[in-house]
Amino acid sequence: MTRIDRRALLQFLAASPVLAGLLSLSRAPLAKASNATPTLRSAAEALDVFELRDFAQQVVPPAHWGYLQSGVDGDVTLRANEAAYSRYELRGRRFVDVSHVDLSTTVFGMRVASPIFCCPIGSLRAFNPDGEVAVAAAARTQNALQILSTQSSCSLEDVTAARRGPVWFQLYTTNRFDVTRKLLKRAEAAGCPVVAVTVDLPAGRNTETAARLRREDTRTCSACHVVDARGNPRLSLATEPMFQGIDTKGLALTSPSLTWDFIKRLKDATTLKVVIKGIEAREDAELAVEHGADGIIVSNHGGRALESGRATLESLPGVVQGAAGRIPVLVDGGVRRGTDVYKALALGASAVGIGRPYAWGLAAFGQSGVERVLKILNLEFRLAMVGCGARSIREISADSIIAKG
Ligand SMILES: Cc1cc2nc3c(=O)[nH]c(=O)nc-3n(C[C@H](O)[C@H](O)[C@H](O)COP(=O)(O)O)c2cc1C
Known part of the structure; x- marks a missing residue:
């Protein structure tokens, strides 16, 4: 031809x-x-967090992958969290001297390299044998804040040793205050400055995607887990590190009967700062301040609690309004790019949490995978600051983003 x-x-x-x-x-x-990267030989080769996600998917068995990726019901809220960030644009500014850009910030007295923190995720040894300890080692080299889950699969003491410094402790309230008190005392003894009490899961949830992917797993869950009559793994607090030495008979992680006076009870029982994780409504932000909370994390549990369809980024401005500068407001959910971090800060967040992305890094390459995720997001965030002419976290303002019409 x-x-x-x-x-x-x-x-x-x-x-x-x-x-x-x-x-x-x-x-x-x-x-x-272009996203699927079966050929990554090391974490350093990953160009963005999605490459680590796709790599991780190949090495994590289906049931564990389902545990990590699942939202609830049809995963609508999970998708909304991610999509919300694309509804904002950045307003680039020119001729600002950006030869020195400082990402560092202070959260409750803790100086960290950037406002990006690692959210609490339970059972991280499902993705790497070193689990939360590997995350702590990465948080140490990157000087990042780590929040450790009540359902950590490594002990709090091993994690703080690997971090060589304090982590925050995430608290599931449990249904017995004597147990709650023991968990708080252990967190105090380990040097945690802050307890983040999770309040968005009062009475169950429907993690449908997790259940669906369990069907694809040919392994026998009972080899590693306590299973129910149908062979599905079930919660067994007795085997979890945070519940060692605690009588777990009749113990549940959360209680549906709690009301706002619980926050005062918590404050009276501990010397730790109390941050409430899982606030979405302006009124609840006001109530949180009234009841003595020291901070708020706007969160919908990564779309794993109420299938509200509402992204945390959409909830953030209302919560910031409710808090009215009296206590810091942090946010998590759907953050996958450094520009997302920038947008959340521009909308009033003091720090921005990542959940699944660092777990992808952990599953893919252990400690170096988590480090790579933090490095990628910090690099992207730095470039967003440079392009918008913000030389410090304080210089990031609402003027530098625009909501799409
Ligand atoms: C697999 C998994 C386990 C989680 N476990 C906990 C937990 O134990 N305690 C808690 O407060 N939040 C938990 N979360 C919610 C995270 O702390 C965080 O709110 C969420 O992951 C942020 O959304 P992202 O994953 O889209 O970044 C978990 C999330 C995932 C994905």
């Missing part, structure tokens, strides 16, 4: 609706191919 023939053929095909259909079909796999 001559060059002219070929050009004529291409012109004909370009005008053809059949080819247009094929091209639109072919865009999806092409986009996926």
Whole structure:
């Protein structure tokens, strides 16, 4: 075929609706191919957190992958969390001297390299044998804040030793205050400055995607887990590190009967600062301040609690309004890029949490994978600051983002 023939053929095909259909079909796999990175040889090769996600998916068995990725019901809130960030644009500014850009910040007296922190995730040894200890080691080298879950699969003491410094302790209230008190005392003894009490899961949830992926797993859950009559793993607090030495008979992680006076009870029982994790409404932010909370994390548990359909980024401005500068407001959910971090700070957050992304890094490459995730997000965040002319966290303002019309 001559060059002219070929050009004529291409012109004909370009005008053809059949080819247009094929091209639109072919865009999806092409986009996926560029994300799927079976050939990553080290964490350092990952270009963004999605490459680590795709790599992790190949090495994590389906049931554990389902545990990590699941939202609730149809995962609508989970997707909303991520999508909300694309509804804001950054307003670049020019001719600002950005030769020195400082990402560091202070959260409750703790100086950290950047406002990006690692959210509490239970059972991290499901993704890497070193679990929360590997995350702590990464948090140490990157000087990042780590919040340790009540359901940590490593002991709090091993984690603080690996961090060589304090972590925050995330508290599930439990249904017995004598147990809550023991958990708080242990966190105090380990040097935690802050307890983040999670309040968005009062009475169960429907993690449908997790259940669906469990069907695909051919391994026998009972080899590692306590299982129910149908062979599905069930919660067994007795085997979890935070509950060693505690009588777990009749113990539940949360209680549906708690009301706001619980916060005062908590404050009276501990010397730790009390941050409430899982606030979404302006009124609840006001009530949190009234009841003596020291801080708030706007969170919907990564779309794993109420299937509200509402992104945490959408809830953030109302909560910031409710707190009215009296206590710091942090946020998590759906953060996948440094520009997301920038947008959350511009909307009034003091710090921004990541959950799944660091677990992807952990599953893919252990400590160095978590480090890579923090490095990638911090680099992207730095570039957002540079482009918007913000030289310090304090210089990030609401003026530098625009909500799409
Ligand atoms: C697998 C998994 C386990 C989690 N475990 C806990 C937990 O034990 N305690 C808690 O307060 N939040 C828990 N979360 C919620 C996270 O702390 C955080 O709010 C959420 O992951 C942030 O959203 P992202 O994953 O989209 O970044 C968990 C989240 C995931 C994905």
